Amino acid sequence: MSNLVRAELVKIRTTSTWWIMTLIYLPLWGITLAFNWLQTDALTRTRLDDVPAEQSEAVGAVAQPDALAANLYTNGQFFGLLMVMLLGIVVVTGEFFHQTVTTTFLTTPRRSAVVLAKLAATACLALIFWLVTTSANLLAGPAVLEVVGVSAQWGSAVWEAVVLNGLAYLLWAFFGVGLGTLIRSQLGATVTGILLYLGGTIGALTVLVMAANRFGDWINNLQLLVPSLASALMTTGVDIPGEPPRWAGAAVLIGYGLLSGLIGILIMRRRDVS
Amino acid sequence: MTDGRSSPNTTGEIVVSRLTKIYGNARAVNDLSFRVEPGRVTGFLGPNGAGKTTTLRMLLNLVTPTAGQATIGGRRYADLTDPVRHVGAVLEASSAHKGRTGINHLRVICTAAGLPRSRADEVLTQVGLAPAAQRKFKGYSLGMKQRLGIAAAMLGDPRVLILDEPANGLDPEGIRWMRGFLKSLAAEGRTVLVSSHLLSEMQLLADDVVIIAAGRLIRQGPVDRVIGSMAQTARVRVRSPQAETLRAALEQQSATVDVDDQGALLVRGVDAPTIGRVALAASVELHELATERPDLEGVFLELTAGKAGIR
Numbered sequence: 001m002s003n004l005v006r007a008e009l010v011k012i013r014t015t016s017t018w019w020i021m022t023l024i025y026l027p028l029w030g031i032t033l034a035f036n037w038l039q040t041d042a043l044t045r046t047r048l049d050d051v052p053a054e055q056s057e058a059v060g061a062v063a064q065p066d067a068l069a070a071n072l073y074t075n076g077q078f079f080g081l082l083m084v085m086l087l088g089i090v091v092v093t094g095e096f097f098h099q100t101v102t103t104t105f106l107t108t109p110r111r112s113a114v115v116l117a118k119l120a121a122t123a124c125l126a127l128i129f130w131l132v133t134t135s136a137n138l139l140a141g142p143a144v145l146e147v148v149g150v151s152a153q154w155g156s157a158v159w160e161a162v163v164l165n166g167l168a169y170l171l172w173a174f175f176g177v178g179l180g181t182l183i184r185s186q187l188g189a190t191v192t193g194i195l196l197y198l199g200g201t202i203g204a205l206t207v208l209v210m211a212a213n214r215f216g217d218w219i220n221n222l223q224l225l226v227p228s229l230a231s232a233l234m235t236t237g238v239d240i241p242g243e244p245p246r247w248a249g250a251a252v253l254i255g256y257g258l259l260s261g262l263i264g265i266l267i268m269r270r271r272d273v274s
Numbered sequence: 275m276t277d278g279r280s281s282p283n284t285t286g287e288i289v290v291s292r293l294t295k296i297y298g299n300a301r302a303v304n305d306l307s308f309r310v311e312p313g314r315v316t317g318f319l320g321p322n323g324a325g326k327t328t329t330l331r332m333l334l335n336l337v338t339p340t341a342g343q344a345t346i347g348g349r350r351y352a353d354l355t356d357p358v359r360h361v362g363a364v365l366e367a368s369s370a371h372k373g374r375t376g377i378n379h380l381r382v383i384c385t386a387a388g389l390p391r392s393r394a395d396e397v398l399t400q401v402g403l404a405p406a407a408q409r410k411f412k413g414y415s416l417g418m419k420q421r422l423g424i425a426a427a428m429l430g431d432p433r434v435l436i437l438d439e440p441a442n443g444l445d446p447e448g449i450r451w452m453r454g455f456l457k458s459l460a461a462e463g464r465t466v467l468v469s470s471h472l473l474s475e476m477q478l479l480a481d482d483v484v485i486i487a488a489g490r491l492i493r494q495g496p497v498d499r500v501i502g503s504m505a506q507t508a509r510v511r512v513r514s515p516q517a518e519t520l521r522a523a524l525e526q527q528s529a530t531v532d533v534d535d536q537g538a539l540l541v542r543g544v545d546a547p548t549i550g551r552v553a554l555a556a557s558v559e560l561h562e563l564a565t566e567r568p569d570l571e572g573v574f575l576e577l578t579a580g581k582a583g584i585r
């Protein structure tokens with residue numbers, strides 16, 4: 001099995017996908033940092049009296065120093081998760097696109113093992129993405145906090161957010177692999193993945209906000225079912241009043257991650273390679 | 275000949291039994307059974323769409339049979355503990371990543387199969403591709419791709435080789451190289467199963483043939499026997515300035531004689547020495563006396579007549 005994981009890593013290393021993704025990701029990380037800087041700045045200036053009464057509790061929660069720090073230390077998540085998901089997609093669909101799947105299955109007829117190795121290799125890559133991003137964030141984040149006049153926070157809540165962020169990277173990599181097995185066309189899977197991620201987030205938020213206005217706040221709990229919202233919730237660093245607890249977001253994501261891995265294995269085992 | 279042939283060697287035997295694959299409502303392979311013996315090159319022949327590729331892919335666990343099974347050395351491919359060390363397969367010429375170098379393509383396989391990375395360099399040299407080792411696959415010519423595929427198949431030094439139209443894209447030099455290569459592998463006692471359309475090439479290469487059409491077995495056996503079974507009557511081509519005299523003399527020997535468009539006699543029913551003797555007795559001058567043996571191509575076309583065609 002370790003041979004297979006190493007082979008998958010060699011495959012990734014010997015093609016250009018990973019550094020293209022990295023090149024795309026770098027400026028995006030910078031942009032989100034700038035955005036989070038502005039947001040942090042705005043939140044520290046907000047006086048709770050200015051905020052409509054029904055939102056003041058929630059805004060108060062995200063304006064806590066712990067929440068501000070957690071947000072900065074998990075900076076880049078929005079695009080980082082997208083990148084690792086796309087990597088997961090390419091790791092699978094690339095095999096069909098380049099017809100290397102024939103060679104792969106000839107070398108290893110145990111197809112479940114191949115999918116597991118792909119999950120493991122993509123997970124390694126996702127964790128590297130997370131590690132590098134987090135290192136950069138731990139340098140940039142305290143600097144931003146200092147500029148806006150909040151002392152850097154190193155409490156357990158902050159570390160919790162950082163670790164859960166790592167979990168999110170891992171799970172999105174798994175979604176990518178699962179999606180790649182479901183939709184074997186590289187273009188199809190990539191477009192679907194991006195739509196689910198971006199469109200899903202924005203679309204679901206819009207729908208949920210409208211529904212919550214109409215049917216009551218309990219609807220907000222449904223955002224848990226939207227993977228990207230669940231992962232955002234998971235890494236807020238503090239529990240926000242009126243929203244589901246963070247662990248629930250984590251549980252839902254783990255569920256999705258396992259499910260996509262499992263579906264991936266089942267599909268690959270049956271598929272004819274011709 | 276070699277140890278591989280004299281000692282009973284069943285570990286490399288390929289057995290296809292009652293294999294069927296249905297796509298939609300088309301029977302790509304239809305109740306197909308045959309055996310492939312170690313120590314010999316077996317040609318797998320059939321018109322386009324006959325089901326050769328589908329059969330080979332079922333043999334290699336890439337396509338699931340609708341019914342029947344295929345084994346290599348008594349085991350299904352999926353059940354082999356170390357497939358790369360048992361079986362080498364060359365399927366299509368393009369199953370490598372376009373952006374990966376040839377050597378890295380082989381190293382991936384080495385890593386997955388637990389082979390030393392040095393094997394990658396060795397097989398590249400073996401197929402004459404060492405100078406292009408560091409070049410990306412997209413920069414390879416068709417023949418180079420084919421050679422890389424053969425290199426990949428040789429990584430585990432397997433005792434069974436399965437190749438789907440490996441001559442595709444090879445230049446005459448490459449084809450001759452491959453012929454020698456495959457023959458030498460068979461001479462070492464390995465099993466070599468190779469599909470092809472190039473019948474003249476097959477006649478030079480194969481010891482046995484398996485001919486299929488429309489998913490069904492048409493004929494199987496040693497090349498000579500398959501050819502012999504079809505056209506027992508070899509034809510002799512004779513040219514002579516006194517063709518009419520000779521013709522009359524031959525017909526007295528109960529030979530059948532036709533005349534081709536260039537005026538040469540095409541004689542059946544008697545062999546060349548007899549014709550020579552008849553000519554001498556009749557004092558007829560001979561300018562050409564050539565026995566035309568039926569070839570694999572003729573036999574193949576005759577056997578698959580009416581069964582060919584894309585389904």
Ligand SMILES: Nc1ncnc2c1ncn2[C@@H]1O[C@H](COP(=O)(O)OP(=O)(O)OP(=O)(O)O)[C@@H](O)[C@H]1O
Binds near residue numbers: 274297300321329584
């Ligand atoms: N994935 C598939 N889906 C549907 N039909 C298929 C599929 N693969 C093969 N077929 C059909 O099965 C039949 C056999 O195809 P196959 O590729 O095995 O033929 P072949 O003998 O290798 O032909 P060729 O000499 O052209 O390579 C053809 O009629 C083909 O259309």
Ligand SMILES: [Mg+2]
Binds near residue numbers: 327438
């Ligand atoms: Mg074919």
